[in-house]
Amino acid sequence: MLVRRWLDAAGITDPVLRHCYTVCVRELAGADGGTARWQGLRSAPARARPHAAALLAHGCRADLCVDSGPVEDRQRRFTQFVETTWAAFATGGSHDPVLHATVHTYRTFDMPLSVVEDMFSAMQRDLDFRDFTTFDELRQWCMQMTGGPMAMVHRATGAVTEPGYELLVRELSVFAQLTDVLRDLSEDLDDGRLYLPLEDLDRFRVRAEDLKAKRWTPAMADLIAFEAERVTGHLRMAAEVDHAPVNALLHAYREYMALITAAVLAAGQDVLHRPVQPPLGTLLNVWRPRMRAVVPC
Numbered sequence: 001m002l003v004r005r006w007l008d009a010a011g012i013t014d015p016v017l018r019h020c021y022t023v024c025v026r027e028l029a030g031a032d033g034g035t036a037r038w039q040g041l042r043s044a045p046a047r048a049r050p051h052a053a054a055l056l057a058h059g060c061r062a063d064l065c066v067d068s069g070p071v072e073d074r075q076r077r078f079t080q081f082v083e084t085t086w087a088a089f090a091t092g093g094s095h096d097p098v099l100h101a102t103v104h105t106y107r108t109f110d111m112p113l114s115v116v117e118d119m120f121s122a123m124q125r126d127l128d129f130r131d132f133t134t135f136d137e138l139r140q141w142c143m144q145m146t147g148g149p150m151a152m153v154h155r156a157t158g159a160v161t162e163p164g165y166e167l168l169v170r171e172l173s174v175f176a177q178l179t180d181v182l183r184d185l186s187e188d189l190d191d192g193r194l195y196l197p198l199e200d201l202d203r204f205r206v207r208a209e210d211l212k213a214k215r216w217t218p219a220m221a222d223l224i225a226f227e228a229e230r231v232t233g234h235l236r237m238a239a240e241v242d243h244a245p246v247n248a249l250l251h252a253y254r255e256y257m258a259l260i261t262a263a264v265l266a267a268g269q270d271v272l273h274r275p276v277q278p279p280l281g282t283l284l285n286v287w288r289p290r291m292r293a294v295v296p297c
Contacts, residue, residue, distance in 0.1 A: 009046040017104060021050040023097035024057040031060045043252065044157040051108065051156040054101035058085075059119070059149050061098060066123045067191070075127050082120050089113060109156055115148035126193065131208065135197045142177040143170060150176070172253060175234045179257045182227055182264045183276045189214060196227060216269035224271060228261040
């Protein structure tokens, strides 16, 4: 019922498109329930939710190819997904509901395909993983992986209407991705991926082989605290500047990221052995004011 209201609000009347967007919403709810992507979707205006769901569902599918299933099968699945995505854009649609809705959203908002190219390049780097030497190198990867897609979602919601606001969202995405790196450190290590820059490890005399083997050392606490301060320091600076009309949205993201980084610091050496996740109710409280603002849709 709710999805039908969103589709009506978006002016999407074609039965095929309505089905495709509904599939996107269902996939996103099942794959990402309770996290920032799903709650962010529910915080968007009703007219924008189908389009945001398509973009997020497409990103989730790509993530699944790269991060789940047998390691030896990931490249094949990702290559196939990339090829079917470009075929959908070339022909103007697809029999796959998520791809069909994604193409429709990109065309509706005249979004640049370079965003998809950058995201795929960043994901391919994950498959051909090599350690990040510097923070600048990590920052560039974050911009490709998350910056463009996040900016397009906010373009669809109407929160980003000027180039300056889009740059702001892209910059925020770097620290949102770093927050995820800290939260998911244990899982990434299980996959053979260390996203923390080697220059930072050297600064605190942390050996990469100890991190990769999940051998905790006292110096690791200082390293984690340094990376967490990178996030919270950016959040403090961002909070001091008036970014209307995206203030409410940025405030929600800042609160969400602050909760995650605080939980990472509280976890101590457990950060090497399990993903860090604050209580769901606490995270939901971040998004509830935004959700109430768009009630009753």
